[in-house]
Amino acid sequence: DLRHLEQEILAGLKKIGDRQVPLDSVSCDSWGVDYxxxxxxxxxxxxxLCYRDVRNERAYPKVLQKVGRDRIFQRTGLQFMPFNTLFQAAADGFECRPEMPKAKSILLIADYVNYFLGGRPAAEVSLASTTQFYDPRKREWARDLLDEVGFPTRLxxxxVPSGARLGKISPTIANSTGIQSTCEVVASCSHDTAAAVAATPAQGKDWAYLSSGTWSLLGVERPEPMLTPDCLRLALTNEVGYDHTIRLLKNIAGLWLVQECRRDFAxxxxxxxxxxxxxxxxxxxxxATLLDPFLSIWNAPGxxxxxxxxxxxxxxxxxxxFGKLGDGVPGGFGIPHSPDG
Structure with missing residues (x-):
């Protein structure tokens, strides 16, 4: 709901403006893949459309058959998940989404918010790396992958790198919120996990991270992408962090399970x-019960x-x-964070 997000962002900025808090810059981070x-x-x-939309499941096998799993991984280094932007874009291309011919660009969610605030249209690199059509070795879009699935690369x-200055806050927003017109819009580490890892107070090389939320992201930081057959087999992913470090990680179903149980109960x-x-x-x-969070059966809602x-x-x-706990409460299940349990 973009209008709701926009209004809430403006409401927050107005509270800052009303308190006359000086701002040098504003920025946004978000989840990846959606655009x-x-x-x-x-x-x-x-x-x-949300990344859990069923259209992605229709496009997923078509793309793998047409382009090939090995080729996609060698270009992008990403774990194969049906909701990655590549498969969303393929679904839009296959099904001729009506917005496509009338658009001048696509922007992922945080990039869109930065644009809404007044910045120029741009793709911050950590967020771009979640699409599965970003090449982390060449540091550019893998346009040929989109060409093959019928999505126009002109969009x-x-x-841009993390920390890029995108412009001043829009005069309309400055006037309506009381924020100074000199406030800049900056591309932070726009992917939320990249931002969290960048803020981790760790030094050296002997550390790993577990970022827990809707997803649990378990990984390490590396200087270069790892595109080996073992990485492909183990479904590891290479996402970009601050200063183009590589976050070699595993996407694991996390608190999404609890969120969906709560919605089910409601x-x-x-x-x-x-x-x-x-x-x-x-x-x-x-x-009392252990779930395998690596299974794709947990991805869909409902x-x-x-x-x-x-x-x-x-x-x-x-x-x-569920029957013994409050007539339906998931009290006794655990989610291992290792492929071996």
Missing amino acids: VFLPNDGSPARDP LPEI SQGRDMDYATLTRLAGEAKPL KMTSRIADYAKTTGQGSDL
């Missing part, structure tokens, strides 16, 4: 906040409690996972 079409005529951009914006008339879920989980027998219960049953971990 907005910028209309040619300057009209408001339409809401983007790709320039790639649809059944059992609306519980996270504090209640946390309390009930603490009262449950710990790790009926998560049923899917978890079915998984527990088929793996011999019992069929009454």
